[in-house]
Amino acid sequence: MLQNVASNMLKFHNYVQARTDARIRDYPLMQSPVQMTCILLVYVFFSVYVGPRLMAHRKPFRLNVAMIIYNLSMVLLNAYIVIEFMLSGWGTTYSWRCDLIDYSRSPQALRMIQVAWVFYFSKYIELLDTVFFVLRKKQSQITFLHVFHHSFMPWTWWWGITLTPVGGMGSFHALVNACVHVIMYFYYGLSAAGPRFQKYLWWKKYMTAIQLTQFVLISVHISQYYFMTKCDYQNPLWIHLIWMYGTFFFLLFSNFWLQAYIKGKRPPPSNDAPKLNGSTSEPIAVVANGKHLGNGTAQHHTNGKILLGKVKEI
Template sequence: MANNSSLASRAVLIYDEWIKAADPRVGDWLLMSSPVPHTMIIASYIYFVTTLGPRIMENRKPFDLKKPMIVYNLSIVGLSLYLIYEFLMSGWANGYSYQCDLVDYSNSPLAIRMARACWLYYFSKFIEMLDTIFFVLRKKNSQVSFLHVYHHSIMPFTWWFGVKFAAGGLGTFHALLNSIVHVIMYSYYALAALGPAYQKYLWWKKYMTTIQLIQFVMVTAHIGQFFLMKDCPYQFPIFLYVIGLYGLIFLVLFLNFYYHAYTKGKRLPKVQAQNGSGPHKKQQ
C-alpha cells in the first residue's frame, strides 16, 4: 500500500509539473481543465459502440435514420466549411509561411481566434462519434472496424493535448486539410443518404480514397520539413512527431485499402455509401 501511495504521489507531482507548461488561455474552456472528462467520454464511446450498443440492438429492428443522417451530414459539411474559414483567417491565409510557423501564445485577436478554431476542431471530433453510433443503431456492425473506432477515439484524445499546449502554428495544418476533406466526404454521405435516386451523382466515390491519400502525403511532407530545418524553435516538437507518425500510419493503411479495393479489382460494399467509411472514412 505504501508503494502504491508513493507512486500515486509521484504521478501527481509529475502531472502538476507537466501541466505548468499548458496554455493559460484555454484553461477554463469546455473540457479543457483536465484530461479526465474527455477520456471518460472516449472510453464510454468505445464501450457503447463495441459492446453495449450491439447488445441493446441484438433483438431489435434497425432504426430508420435517413432524415437524421441527412441533417447530420449536411451539418458536418457546414461546420467543416466554417473551420476552413477560421483556420485560414487566423493563420494559414493570414501570415503563416507553411514552413516554421510557431504557436502564438499572446492574447492578440488573431492568436485567440486560432486557439478557438483549434478548440472547435477538437470538439467536432466528439460530434463525429455519431458516425459510429449510427452504424450501431442501424445494425451495420460490420462497419465498426478497428480502424474506424481507433480513428474516432485517438483524434479527440490527442487533440486535447494539442489545444492544451499548442493551439496554433504548423501543427494545425493537418486540421485545415482534414476539414477540406470532410466537406467532400460528408457531402457524399449526404447525397448517399437521400436514397437510390441519387446514386447517379455518386460516380466519384472511388476518388475519395485518392483524396485521402493525397491528404496524408501532404501532411507528412509538411511535417517532414521540420526535421530538415536547421533552426525551427517550435515549442512542442513532440506533437510534430505524433502528427508525422499518424500521417504515415494512415498512409500505409489507406494504401493497403486502395490496393485491395481497386488495384485487385475488388469493389467496395454498397453499405459504405451512407456514412459507410471503412477505411475511406476520414482520417485526421
C-alpha cells in the same frame, strides 16, 4: 504501493494543470484529461459491447432524415473550421514553411486558439457516426480502426492543445483534415438521401484518392522541418508525431487502393456489406475524420466482437 500510485497520479495531474495553456484552460472539456478520457471510454464500451447487445433483438432504425441533417451540418461546421484556420494565419500571415507558435493574446492568436478548440470538439460530435451504425445494426462498419481513431483522435488532440499552445506549422494537419471532411460529409449526405441520388456519387472511388492526398500533404508539409537550415519551432516532438501519423495512414490507404482498385479484391456484395454512414453503394476506404479504413480487412460478429481476417478472392 497503491498510495504511491495515487500520489504519482496526483503529481502528474498537477503538472498537467500547471502546463495547460491558460488561454484555453476555461474552454469546455479542457480542465482535466479525466473528463474526456471517461467520455471516450464510454464511447468504446457502447460501440463494441453495450450498443450491439441492445440492438440484438430489435429492428434497425431508419435514420435517413437524421443522417442527412447530421451530415450536412458537419459540412457546414467543417467549412467554418477551414475558414477560421485560414483567417487565423494560414491565409493571412503564415508562410506555409517554418511557422512558429504565437504565444501572445493578440486577436489572431486567440482566434487560432478558438478554432483549434472547435476542431477538437468536432471530434466528439463525430462519435455520432458510430451511434448511427449501432442503431442501424451496421456492426460490420465498426471495425477496430474505426473505434480506435474516433477515440484516439480527440484524446491526443486534448494533449496537443493543452500542453502545446495551438498554432504554427503543427496546426496544418487540422486544416487539411477539415477540408477533407467538407467533401466527405457531403458525400455521406448524398448517400443517406436515398437511391435517387446514387447517380451523383460516381466519384466515390476518388474519395480514397482524396484521403491519400491528405496524408501526402500533411507528410510533405511537416517534412520541411527536417530539411530547413534553421527552424525554431517551439515543440518539435509534435512535428515528429504528425509526420509519423501522416506516413502511417498514407501506407494504410495505399494498401486499400491497391487491394480494391488494382487487384480488385473487394468484398462480395451482401445485405450486410459495409456502408458509408447511410450509403447504399459498395464500400470505400473513407470514414469520418479521415482516419480509418473500411477496407474489408476485418470480419465482424453482431455481438460486437471483432475478428481480423482477409478479404475473399472474387
